[in-house]
Amino acid sequence: SGKDSATTSTEIRIQAIYALRRVAIKLPHKVRNCLYPVFKNPERSVEERIAAFIVMMDSEPQASFLELLAQSTQRETSNQVGGFVYTHMKSLAESKMPRDERISKACQKALRLCKPFHLGIQYSQSSKFQAVKEASLGASVDIQTVSDKRSVLPRAATA
Secondary structure, three states, X not given: OHHHHHHHXXXXXXXXXXXXXXXXXXOHHHHHHHHHHHHHOOOOOHHHHHHHHHXXXXXXXXXXXXXXXXXXXXXXXXXXXXXXXXXXXXXXXXXXXXXXXXXXXXHHHHHHHOOOOOOOOOOOEEEXXXXXXXXXXXXXXXXXXXXXXXXXXXXXXXX
16 A cells, blocks of 8 residues: 555665664765755655764764754754754763763754754653763663654654
8 A cells, every 4th residue: 555655665764774874984974965965854754864863973973064963953844853953962962971072072062053942752852871980981871762743652762
Protein backbone atom coordinates (compact mmCIF):
# COMPACT_ATOMS: atom_id res chain seq x y z
CA SER A 1 0.00 0.00 0.00
CA GLY A 2 1.03 3.61 -0.54
CA LYS A 3 1.39 4.60 3.11
CA ASP A 4 3.51 1.54 3.91
CA SER A 5 5.86 2.24 1.01
CA ALA A 6 6.18 5.91 2.06
CA THR A 7 7.02 4.79 5.60
CA THR A 8 9.47 2.23 4.28
CA SER A 9 11.24 4.75 2.02
CA THR A 10 11.51 7.20 4.95
CA GLU A 11 13.00 4.47 7.13
CA ILE A 12 15.48 3.56 4.38
CA ARG A 13 16.53 7.22 4.01
CA ILE A 14 17.01 7.48 7.79
CA GLN A 15 19.18 4.33 7.81
CA ALA A 16 21.19 5.70 4.85
CA ILE A 17 21.79 8.93 6.78
CA TYR A 18 22.95 7.04 9.87
CA ALA A 19 25.24 4.89 7.67
CA LEU A 20 27.18 8.09 6.92
CA ARG A 21 28.28 8.12 10.58
CA ARG A 22 30.98 5.64 9.58
CA VAL A 23 32.68 8.22 7.36
CA ALA A 24 31.68 11.45 9.14
CA ILE A 25 35.11 11.89 10.76
CA LYS A 26 37.14 10.91 7.68
CA LEU A 27 35.09 12.94 5.17
CA PRO A 28 33.46 15.67 7.28
CA HIS A 29 32.95 18.25 4.52
CA LYS A 30 31.41 15.75 2.11
CA VAL A 31 29.08 14.41 4.79
CA ARG A 32 28.00 17.91 5.83
CA ASN A 33 27.53 19.00 2.19
CA CYS A 34 25.31 15.96 1.63
CA LEU A 35 23.28 16.27 4.84
CA TYR A 36 22.87 20.02 5.33
CA PRO A 37 20.21 20.28 2.56
CA VAL A 38 18.31 17.37 4.17
CA PHE A 39 18.46 19.10 7.56
CA LYS A 40 17.24 22.42 6.15
CA ASN A 41 14.39 20.97 4.05
CA PRO A 42 11.07 21.30 5.94
CA GLU A 43 9.48 18.87 3.44
CA ARG A 44 11.61 16.04 4.88
CA SER A 45 10.36 14.08 7.87
CA VAL A 46 11.36 15.19 11.38
CA GLU A 47 13.25 11.91 11.82
CA GLU A 48 15.31 12.44 8.64
CA ARG A 49 16.16 16.01 9.57
CA ILE A 50 17.20 15.07 13.12
CA ALA A 51 19.26 12.13 11.81
CA ALA A 52 21.03 14.52 9.41
CA PHE A 53 21.77 16.89 12.31
CA ILE A 54 23.12 14.08 14.52
CA VAL A 55 25.46 12.79 11.81
CA MET A 56 26.67 16.33 11.00
CA MET A 57 27.45 16.76 14.70
CA ASP A 58 29.38 13.47 14.59
CA SER A 59 31.63 15.02 11.92
CA GLU A 60 33.27 17.24 14.58
CA PRO A 61 32.15 20.53 13.01
CA GLN A 62 34.08 23.75 13.45
CA ALA A 63 32.61 26.71 15.35
CA SER A 64 31.48 28.46 12.14
CA PHE A 65 29.36 25.46 11.10
CA LEU A 66 27.89 25.14 14.61
CA GLU A 67 26.92 28.81 14.41
CA LEU A 68 25.24 28.17 11.04
CA LEU A 69 23.23 25.32 12.59
CA ALA A 70 22.33 27.49 15.59
CA GLN A 71 21.18 30.36 13.36
CA SER A 72 18.96 27.98 11.42
CA THR A 73 16.77 27.60 14.52
CA GLN A 74 15.68 31.24 14.17
CA ARG A 75 13.68 30.28 11.07
CA GLU A 76 12.85 26.71 12.09
CA THR A 77 9.20 25.82 11.52
CA SER A 78 9.28 22.47 13.36
CA ASN A 79 9.32 22.50 17.16
CA GLN A 80 10.54 18.89 17.00
CA VAL A 81 13.67 19.78 14.99
CA GLY A 82 14.26 23.12 16.73
CA GLY A 83 13.87 21.58 20.17
CA PHE A 84 16.28 18.79 19.34
CA VAL A 85 18.95 21.13 17.93
CA TYR A 86 18.63 23.49 20.91
CA THR A 87 18.78 20.77 23.59
CA HIS A 88 21.63 18.94 21.82
CA MET A 89 23.77 22.08 21.61
CA LYS A 90 22.85 23.07 25.16
CA SER A 91 23.93 19.68 26.55
CA LEU A 92 27.20 19.85 24.64
CA ALA A 93 27.77 23.43 25.86
CA GLU A 94 27.32 22.22 29.46
CA SER A 95 29.53 19.15 29.04
CA LYS A 96 32.34 18.75 31.55
CA MET A 97 33.94 15.81 29.76
CA PRO A 98 37.57 16.49 28.71
CA ARG A 99 36.92 15.00 25.24
CA ASP A 100 34.11 17.56 24.69
CA GLU A 101 36.14 20.63 25.64
CA ARG A 102 36.52 22.06 22.10
CA ILE A 103 32.94 21.45 20.98
CA SER A 104 31.60 22.57 24.37
CA LYS A 105 33.24 25.99 24.00
CA ALA A 106 32.06 26.28 20.40
CA CYS A 107 28.49 25.34 21.39
CA GLN A 108 28.50 27.89 24.22
CA LYS A 109 29.25 30.56 21.63
CA ALA A 110 26.82 29.15 19.03
CA LEU A 111 23.97 28.95 21.57
CA ARG A 112 23.85 32.77 21.63
CA LEU A 113 22.54 32.56 18.06
CA CYS A 114 20.12 29.73 18.78
CA LYS A 115 16.40 30.28 19.30
CA PRO A 116 15.58 28.79 22.71
CA PHE A 117 13.06 25.97 22.63
CA HIS A 118 11.66 25.20 26.08
CA LEU A 119 9.20 22.48 25.21
CA GLY A 120 7.76 19.53 27.08
CA ILE A 121 8.67 15.86 26.97
CA GLN A 122 6.40 15.33 23.97
CA TYR A 123 9.02 17.10 21.82
CA SER A 124 12.29 15.73 20.45
CA GLN A 125 15.28 16.40 22.66
CA SER A 126 18.82 15.45 23.52
CA SER A 127 20.20 15.13 27.05
CA LYS A 128 23.61 14.30 28.47
CA PHE A 129 24.15 12.84 31.94
CA GLN A 130 27.71 12.96 33.23
CA ALA A 131 29.83 12.06 36.19
CA VAL A 132 33.35 13.51 36.16
CA LYS A 133 35.64 12.60 39.05
CA GLU A 134 38.93 14.08 37.88
CA ALA A 135 40.21 15.80 34.78
CA SER A 136 40.84 12.44 33.13
CA LEU A 137 38.12 10.23 34.60
CA GLY A 138 34.44 10.37 33.87
CA ALA A 139 31.41 8.76 32.31
CA SER A 140 28.73 10.15 30.04
CA VAL A 141 25.38 8.89 28.77
CA ASP A 142 23.61 10.62 25.91
CA ILE A 143 19.87 10.15 25.63
CA GLN A 144 18.15 11.29 22.46
CA THR A 145 14.43 11.06 21.77
CA VAL A 146 12.67 11.78 18.50
CA SER A 147 9.02 12.51 19.12
CA ASP A 148 5.89 12.97 17.07
CA LYS A 149 3.12 15.45 17.83
CA ARG A 150 0.56 12.65 17.43
CA SER A 151 1.75 10.79 20.54
CA VAL A 152 3.32 11.46 23.93
CA LEU A 153 5.56 8.43 23.41
CA PRO A 154 8.76 9.02 21.41
CA ARG A 155 9.01 7.50 17.92
CA ALA A 156 12.66 6.67 18.54
CA ALA A 157 15.09 6.80 21.46
CA THR A 158 18.81 6.10 21.71
CA ALA A 159 21.16 6.03 24.67
